[in-house]
Amino acid sequence: MSATTITMKRTVGMVRSLYSTVLSFSVFLSAAALLFSFALDAGEGGETSLAAIWTSAVSPLLPILAAFIGMDVWSEERRTGRIEALLSAPVREREYTLGKFLGVWATVLAAIILFLVSSVAALAILAPSALTGSTLVKFIPGLFALALQSALWCAVALAASAAFKHSAAAALTAIAATVAVPRGIWFALMAWSGQDKFSYGEMPLDAHAFDMANGLFSTGVILSYAILAVFALFLASKFTAALRLGGRGAKSLRWSTATAIAIAAALALSLVSLAGRLDFSFVLPFGGKDGQTFTQRTQSILAETRGEIDITAFLSRKDVRFRPLSHFLRALAKESEMLGGARIAVSYVDPHWDVGAAERLVRAGASEDTLVFERGRRRAIVNLSDGFDERACSSAILRVALPPQRRAVCWTHGHGEISFEAYGAWGMSDIARDIARDGYRNERIDLASQEPVPDDCALIIVAGPKNDFSRAEAGKLDAYLRKGGRLLLLLHSLDAPGIASIMSGWGIRASQTAFPGERTLSGSDVIVSDFSSHPVSAPLENSQVVLEKPFVFSPSAAVGQGGGADRIDFAPLASVAGSCVAAVTERGVRAGDDLAIRPTRIIAVGDAAFAMNGRLAENANANKDFFLNCVAFLAGTDAMGAASAGKNKLVSGMDRHARLEFVVATSIAIPGVFFLVALSCVAFKRRRA
Amino acid sequence: MFEVRNISFSYSQRKILRDVSFVVSPGEAIGIVGENGAGKTTLLKVLATLACPESGSVIMDAQDALSRPLKYRRQLGYLSETPALYDDMTVKAYLEYRAALKGEPDKRIRRRVQEATEMCSIVEYAKTPIRKLSFGLKKRVALADAVLLRPRVLLLDDFLAGLDFGMREAASNIISTVAAFASVIVTGHEIADMAKWTTRFLVLSGGVISSVIPAAGADKEQVVSRVENAIKGAKS
CATH class of the missing domain: 3.40.50.880 (Class I glutamine amidotransferase (GATase) domain)
Known part of the structure; x- marks a missing residue:
């Protein structure tokens, strides 16, 4: 067995026997179930797939779970002094880092699988109609998205753990790096960007999970996560190696380590940028939404349209339609790109945030809850309240693309x-x-x-x-x-x-x-x-x-x-x-x-x-x-559509009482039972020891 | 032959070690003694590649061992001042884990663990969880870990500290056994106990080796007295 495998097994064993892990798992199960219940409620009757709702409920909690699972893996070794025994062994720091990373990642993945099993079981009992047409295969893209994101979060948590002797400091740093800083930057952009230039949709981390859960993959996104995870592991490895660099004699080595980290950071950012440039998208056939995203009619319209089309979504970000709509528009833009059609630029105008842009749209004749399609001086406005669907969108593109008659x-x-x-x-x-x-x-x-x-x-x-x-x-x-x-x-x-x-x-x-x-x-x-x-x-x-x-x-x-x-x-x-x-x-x-x-x-x-x-x-x-x-x-248009209305509608069939039962079962009963059983196992193991 | 050449180490402006040099022959056990803060632990950390020296080298097989740390660490056994083990594991599981981590092939691990536990007299504790062991037994487990792969150089930092009389006696026997195949360097303050198996004492004071006192074949009481005087003399 390699040192990496041995370290991974030891990390899993170590993490498994911690009370903090039991608590983290239980809180994660409970919080994810709550988010899932709320999202299921909001998505009732909509076309958002069950797998996408499930993935979106888990995704924002993963950085926190990874931070709490990973906080001890290096910090504990440093605090207890075991680090000396580890560093004096003939093992490279990167082997330790990789092993510990795999251990933490495997633990986080186990939590995700546990939540999938518990939530699907609860749905099967309390809302079987929600699972109609949903097989576990449809959750695979979402699971991949969560695995990809959690790899990055675990790598960051490991780097933080290697940097700090105290677990709490490591956890807080990891949460700051993976939750507070990205979301803070996001909100700052929302608050401070020029009103007329504001065009951001969802928080990208949430959007990635949602898109992938729907089977819409992008190589740029996947590569970016992988590159950043490798960089975080490099950082963790260097932080560990730096523990040998005490004293004045290692001054030059410390400088060279800092330089290596800076170069690696620059390289990682460049590669992420390059991955973004070389990005291409593909749709998995077993995505959460039956894979087929667009009808032949839409595809033929997109393929035959040239030039640039600006689509502005004029609705509140708090609107329940915002997420599926933004996903749809992103998918539409990528589809057009893949088909060699018009370049579609999507922007979002929130009537509450972007007053200037909203005023411009109102002057142009658009009201709130509309999509505005613009091509040159031509404009088509689609009201979202009038049963918006794919056909309406492709028709609007057709209208702005056809000669003005x-x-x-x-x-x-x-x-x-x-x-x-x-x-x-x-x-x-x-x-x-x-x-x-x-x-x-x-x-x-x-x-x-x-x-x-x-x-x-x-x-x-x-x-x-x-x-x-x-x-x-x-x-x-x-x-x-x-x-x-x-x-x-x-x-x-x-x-x-x-x-x-x-x-x-x-x-x-x-x-x-x-x-x-x-x-x-x-x-x-x-x-x-x-x-x-x-x-x-x-x-x-x-x-x-x-x-x-x-x-x-x-x-x-x-x-x-x-x-x-x-x-x-x-x-x-x-x-x-x-x-x-x-x-x-x-x-x-x-x-x-x-x-x-x-x-x-x-x-x-x-x-x-x-x-x-x-x-x-x-x-x-x-x-x-x-x-x-x-x-x-x-x-004579000959652009035919396929019926899709209602095919993807999510219907849980739960009344108010059933919803309450679902919330109680998934966010209290199941995590509670898990907590008691896991706690007893850990306590029994410790007592026996 | 294990040779330490002109090792110096300092934290910012404070010199901890100054041109420390000595040679340890195979089968020899030397004791490094000195007051608290004399630099004993730092010296062993440098030798165990846990700290980076300002200057100097460690020569092993006519090569600078510090420039090829991975190869060097394969021939090294190191026991830190406080034995830090995984409390949730049994003694056997811990030693097997450590042997595998150090790259020992699977088929030889069981034999290595058996040898180490026999050498350190902890066979009866093999299936005992580490958290249940006393401090002295934990030190023996840590020693078993250090000698697990029969290292050529064994570094024991303050090994006898905190052990009762019986344990110290047992430890003496263990080190005598280990010294048969390794160059042993032990730091500590228990001069009388160390004198039983040490071939030489190096007195470290202010980061410098102030005295070298041979102990092999000499009268133990005289050796202890000379070492104590050397420490006091160095202090004054």
Whole structure:
């Protein structure tokens, strides 16, 4: 066995038999459980993963635990005089340092594992639904983050222990170096930085743990921790070696030691800086949030966007949404960097801290709780209170990145259609807001008037007409379609010969059928999960769209007629029990045809209500994504999204009483039992000795 | 041959050792005596590489041992003034730990520990936790640690201090045994006890070796008397 291994084993044995270790472990378990309970409470219903919440609860306590576990390892040797026996043995100081470091680190890791086991066990008993979809594998990135951070804290604690004969002084110094100084610098930066330049998000140490727990890793961060830990170990080794350097004869050696430490510090800082420069990020596939951070739509938007985009988060740092949002924005910036897209600069403006910057944003039209996307002189503002999600963010990027024109999405009216301006459960204001976020303006169009369809009309939406179109209206719509128009038809009734004629002319025939025995949520609806490989529906694989008594579609006689650019093709988008409930027809361009011809596109969905406000609020399904994919395909953007809403929501299922039980169990009962058992073991061992 | 050449040591302006030189042959045990503050402990710390001399060298096998400290420490046994051991370990476990730490191969550790415990007469305490041992027994355990790997040079700092008569007698026997394979340098104030096994006394005063008094084959009482007079003379 090497001296390092022997020293490590002795350190573990020594630390294990200390009452202070038992107390430190118990206090750590209790405090971490309290933080975890509070964070779990705050994260209820949010999209922060359980593993990230757990990691964030443990991370801030590790420097203190490491300081208390590591305070005795050298100080005790010095105080008792055992240091002379150690230093007179044929062992290098660095071997001792490494061995002691590994011993302290192993002990701290044991505390982390113990807390993981106890908290997961408590969740399994008291809040099993919180663990739904969470396997222990998802905690691995978080455990890695904690191991990485604790390595640095243990190395610093060891250096402090080597520097001081008194354990308390060593512990206080370690806590000052790992907690007080970094956080003090952080708060000083927050307090004193120029108001307009203030752009810091979370405390980096907390942000690192949170990001890694979510599977977002950065080589720069990992290397920085490793470099600083090695430097702290070097420092500990030199402090130990300096114990031989008493007396005047060692003056030059003391100077050379100090010089070596200074050079090592400069080298460590340079390497950390270099690691930051050569930084690249990667996502672990088993991260706390299912690994996949961004949808294909967002990725394609990011990949196609160039230049610089400034994103300013205008909300309070105390807001519960701040942490997941800052993580999301950091991940977004890194994703864009990885995809070779625009350089995204993220800054944060706290309305309470950064009054100057807040005033500038308010003047620019932003209110509190918004994200402001800026590119050059273009600006898009997204309200966080209006159901902010990834799609809203990528749409905002699209808006600031696209040329400054806002095409219209025209909604027909006058036939009992669902109104995009109605905010109630029966309106479609939510979907209209998302369309607006995608850079379109929503407009009403009156087909009965003499006004032509606007030139910049991206598509026409016919949202569940209860009354039939007149011949003139149908003719006007048909003429629009013949010029390469786009139509999204949400069917409400079959008693409309005018509409049926338009559909039939463009390749779609509708009929009614029942779906007995199909999966349902309320009895009258059907759950659609069979999607075709068409660009509109392919991203929805593994998602569910809920339709209310949908009509089914089949190709009409017009399909396949004609040739070249006049040929109409029919493709199903979604099916239930083999019946097509959403279909697309296209009269388009073939190879060798004139590319200047804009293909006509029509999408028909067998239910008009599936994208109404009430339906979108009721079910965590892919209805919104399906609708917006239809709009994107018809408008020609072809940037499709995958349904993700609700997939990552954290639901503990604990009521107030259960929460109290959880807090008591994890922060009092388990640490208390551990304290009594461990104390008895140590006391028994000592008494036997 | 173990040779100390012109060792000097000082703390800031205060000289502790001034050009201390002496030679110890293999199998020889020398006693370094002197008043408190004479520099005995500092001298042994310098020889054990726990302090850095201002000047001078330690020659072993015709090489400066201090310039190659790791190799030198492999041949060194050092016992400090106060035996500081790991109280939570048993005697056997402690000695095994120390033997492994000093680089002894695993297969030889058990034999080394057996030899050391037999030499220091602590075999019956092998499984006793160190915290239960008396001060004298702890010193013997510390001595067993120092002689564990049969060092060529054994440095014992104030070894006899705090031991009762019986323990001192036992210690004398142990050192006589150890001196068979090592050069032993012992500091202390128990001149009469040391005279039983010491071949020479070096009287250290004010950081300088003021007298060298041979003890091998001489009348012990006379030696004790001469050493005491030398210490007093040096003081005056």
